[in-house]
Amino acid sequence: MTIHHSPSSRAVAIAAALAATGVLTLAPGAGAASADSDRDGIPDRWERTHGMNPFRAGDARADFDRDGLKNLGEFRQGGKLHDEDTDNDGHDDGDEVHDGRRSTDIDDRDTDDDGTLDGDEDADPDGEDNEDEDDATEPCLADDDDHDADHVDDEDENEHGGRVRDADSDDDDVADGDEDSDHDGEADEDEDDAAEDACEDEADEDEADVLGSIVSFDGTTLVVMTVDGFTLSGEVTESTEIEFEDADEDGAEDGDEGDDVEATTADLQPGVTVAELDFDDETGALEEVEIYMAQA
Structure with missing residues (x-):
């Protein structure tokens, strides 16, 4: 008759300790939960759950959500592999990890608990919100959601x-x-x-933009009623640029897409559609007026 002895808790603890140091190899299946077949630092189970290939180490260096944080970093930091802003605070995961500041955290939308989202903070401080720091250099493929x-x-x-x-x-x-x-x-x-704008193969967000329409122009002051019912006015000076927006492309010169064709003050007639106004921050005068060419 064969007698089977159950291992003591002390024996189990010793075996686990030896396994952790590599002295003892556990039986097949014992470490399945933490297996890392491609040795990329990410367990197979996590890779499968998040759409990665557990047998391809290269995808650990990829950045599926283009947030500036590699997939391996997402795993280590507790981020979401397919969400560029895990905690939805406006500050991309890569920026939160790489900015080197304790005031932002990849999984805490208000790290300092002051009622302001991390993305709206100005950690530098340089007068620009955290979430806007990289906007000027961000290519369209990495633009925000x-x-x-x-x-x-x-x-x-x-x-x-x-x-x-x-x-x-x-x-x-x-x-x-x-x-x-x-x-x-x-x-x-x-x-x-x-x-x-470095965008390519994407719809132009400015196509057919409408700010409002001209109410009046007396030769000096331009009054515009916006599409949402507000009145804007500004002084037109000799330095004000007046341009037609999205002019007829068929009539454009070679190398000219037809945008931003020069207009004159004579074109600032009541009812003319306005695409955009650009005010001088210091004087309040109009730097640029973009209008649509009146239809005959």
């Missing part, structure tokens, strides 16, 4: 009083991106644009 396709990034919706998944947050039949919530003559979608 815009779940409702209103051309206002999710991270900026709260600044303009919009909602992340509602393209017309105030139900006035004007898309949030086309609103001018701070009444400065610039559509909300354009507030944080880079100096040069």
